[in-house]
Amino acid sequence: MDSYFVPEISDNVYWVGTKDWNRRMFDALIPLPQGTSYNAYLVKGDEKTALIDSVNPGFEKELEQKINQIHKIKDIDYVVMNHAEPDHSYSIPLIMEMAPDAMLVTTEKGAGMAQTYYNIPQDRIMPVKDGDTLNLGNRKLKFISAPWLHWPETMFTYLEENKVLFPCDFFGAHTAFGIYDGDVDDLMSLAKRYFGEIMMPFRKMGKKGLEKAQELSPAMIAPSHGPIYKNPERIFKAYSDWTAGNTREKAIVVYVSMWQSTQDMVMQMVETLQSEGIEVCLYNLENADIGDIAMDLVDSRAVVLGTPTVLGGMHPLALHAANLVKTLRPPLKYGAALSSYGWGGGALSQLQDVLGSTKIELVGAMGVKGPCTKDDTGKIIELGRELAGKIREG
Numbered sequence: 001m002d003s004y005f006v007p008e009i010s011d012n013v014y015w016v017g018t019k020d021w022n023r024r025m026f027d028a029l030i031p032l033p034q035g036t037s038y039n040a041y042l043v044k045g046d047e048k049t050a051l052i053d054s055v056n057p058g059f060e061k062e063l064e065q066k067i068n069q070i071h072k073i074k075d076i077d078y079v080v081m082n083h084a085e086p087d088h089s090y091s092i093p094l095i096m097e098m099a100p101d102a103m104l105v106t107t108e109k110g111a112g113m114a115q116t117y118y119n120i121p122q123d124r125i126m127p128v129k130d131g132d133t134l135n136l137g138n139r140k141l142k143f144i145s146a147p148w149l150h151w152p153e154t155m156f157t158y159l160e161e162n163k164v165l166f167p168c169d170f171f172g173a174h175t176a177f178g179i180y181d182g183d184v185d186d187l188m189s190l191a192k193r194y195f196g197e198i199m200m201p202f203r204k205m206g207k208k209g210l211e212k213a214q215e216l217s218p219a220m221i222a223p224s225h226g227p228i229y230k231n232p233e234r235i236f237k238a239y240s241d242w243t244a245g246n247t248r249e250k251a252i253v254v255y256v257s258m259w260q261s262t263q264d265m266v267m268q269m270v271e272t273l274q275s276e277g278i279e280v281c282l283y284n285l286e287n288a289d290i291g292d293i294a295m296d297l298v299d300s301r302a303v304v305l306g307t308p309t310v311l312g313g314m315h316p317l318a319l320h321a322a323n324l325v326k327t328l329r330p331p332l333k334y335g336a337a338l339s340s341y342g343w344g345g346g347a348l349s350q351l352q353d354v355l356g357s358t359k360i361e362l363v364g365a366m367g368v369k370g371p372c373t374k375d376d377t378g379k380i381i382e383l384g385r386e387l388a389g390k391i392r393e394g
């Protein structure tokens with residue numbers, strides 16, 4: 001490529017990130033319907049220049065050229081590492097090699113990770129604490145500790161003069177589309193999906209991070225994935241609901257069925273919940289997108305899990321889903337389980353084991369031998385009504 005598009009997103013602040021249009025999977029787990037971006041930013045003061053975050057493996061050359069279009073890479077003074085994960089930090093050692101006087105700026109924990117992951121020598125690392133500032137001449141960077149968003153070493157960086165917040169993964173979205181928030185129609189869904197996948201397990205820390213971000217009153221939020229927010233209020237409002245764990249009168253139903261018996265049970269439950277005024281989203285685990293499930297877990301009040309018994313336990317897809325429900329720590333209050341079995345069963349007791357350590361109140365777990373009888377259907381309707389009542393209570 002002869003020349004890259006390197007937008008100046010704010011006075012003397014340049015987006016030097018890269019877009020991974022064709023990536024379809026993240027963390028070997030999460031589908032990416034619109035690819036993703038690895039946002040890195042170059043901040044030029046009249047005395048010093050800082051690079052904030054870097055890019056994923058495979059995009060080093062593009063990053064190098066983009067920086068060089070704005071400022072000689074060898075003259076970079078600081079490389080700020082908000083988060084050590086390789087999608088943002090993999091290219092840091094290369095930049096440090098090309099910019100021999102540059103210092104790596106990161107948290108105390110980040111310093112350890114920079115050595116472990118990237119072999120950055122200790123004498124080239126400048127650890128910073130919450131509230132520390134770094135002078136670039138006519139502009140200043142301020143560092144805000146933001147642990148567990150979503151690794152222990154994470155921090156935000158704030159460019160005070162421009163009022164631009166660089167929160168790394170926090171407020172991010174996986175999409176390669178658009179530069180600014182107004183460019184992507186379904187951005188709030190993508191941001192919610194990202195929140196569910198990455199930030200939901202750390203809602204308490206997220207609440208604190210949100211408060212710290214709001215206190216700064218930034219004019220712009222420049223995350224490490226997805227579009228840059230020219231209007232932070234929109235994402236602030238959304239994060240306020242999501243980190244608080246505000247749920248709706250909504251049930252997420254996830255199931256798998258080999259011979260349709262469990263599916264019939266699940267469908268009767270769906271009809272009952274809907275007729276009781278409950279919003280329902282349904283995923284067949286055979287073809288469901290885990291990211292969609294994570295997104296709907298963000299504000300669902302109840303989960304219904306349907307699985308047949310397979311070899312004495314849950315169907316492996318249902319076990320995977322139940323484990324996700326457990327580890328993503330959604331704000332679910334209620335649950336119900338539906339299962340068909342052939343002879344001895346076993347799926348329901350395994351499900352109760354998996355979800356036993358969560359705060360989800362299991363309203364009912366119903367097992368049926370073979371296909372549903374009329375009598376069984378009546379019991380599912382009863383269970384559905386009871387679950388709907390709980391959901392309406394709040």
Ligand SMILES: Cc1cc2nc3c(=O)[nH]c(=O)nc-3n(C[C@H](O)[C@H](O)[C@H](O)COP(=O)(O)O)c2cc1C
Pocket residue numbers: 256257258259260261262263307308309310311312313340341342343344345346369370371
């Ligand atoms: C591969 C396989 C393994 C099974 N293992 C068990 C089992 O260990 N215990 C049991 O009670 N039923 C077992 N079954 C029977 C199913 O649980 C039963 O057919 C059930 O009705 C299937 O529900 P579905 O129609 O929702 O797939 C197994 C069935 C299959 C196909």
